[in-house]
Amino acid sequence: MEIGLNHYLVLSTILFAIGLVGVMRRKNLLLLFFATEILLNSVNIAFAAISHYYGDLTGQMFAFFVIAIAASEVAVGLGLLIVWHKRHGKIDLDQMSTMKG
Template identity: 90%
Template sequence: MMEIGLNHYLVLSTILFTIGLVGVMRRKNLLLLFFATEILLNAVNVAFAAISHYYGDLTGQMFAFFVIAIAASELAVGLGLLILWHKRHGSIDLDTMTSMRG
């Protein structure tokens, strides 16, 4: 109980990932959907860093860095698109973004 092992971190990562997935599934506002995806990426980063530490291998930390870089660039492009959409349509609700009929 008092000794923190790899499993503690993996369980924590699972819980955070679950929270993020629940957010992705129930959010309709696209900005808040982005917040939930950031939680997902962070949960995976915790698992990477923990595995890296407990196995004495730096590859996990490297992947965590690349995940951070991907999160930053995803955010820049996504927020730009979101601002563009909000200027045109005045809403960032996911239900209103149905331009295709099928």
């Protein structure tokens, strides 16, 4: 039973779908961030698998940059979330409709 590239791609797709369901279901902004992390991680698995099965290091490089972007996104996002929580006391998505878009 050989594990091929398709196994990893199917796994990353399943994880991506789980993350998408999380993004669409959640109302709490903190848990929305968690779902975003799941999305980024599933893509990283696919990058690493393609890098391994094609013998090319480019996939791993992109995974590194994705990790760096995820780290900075968390820092800025949590800072904004804390500021919002200080002003309004809640971090629910439905109450962030001040622009009435």
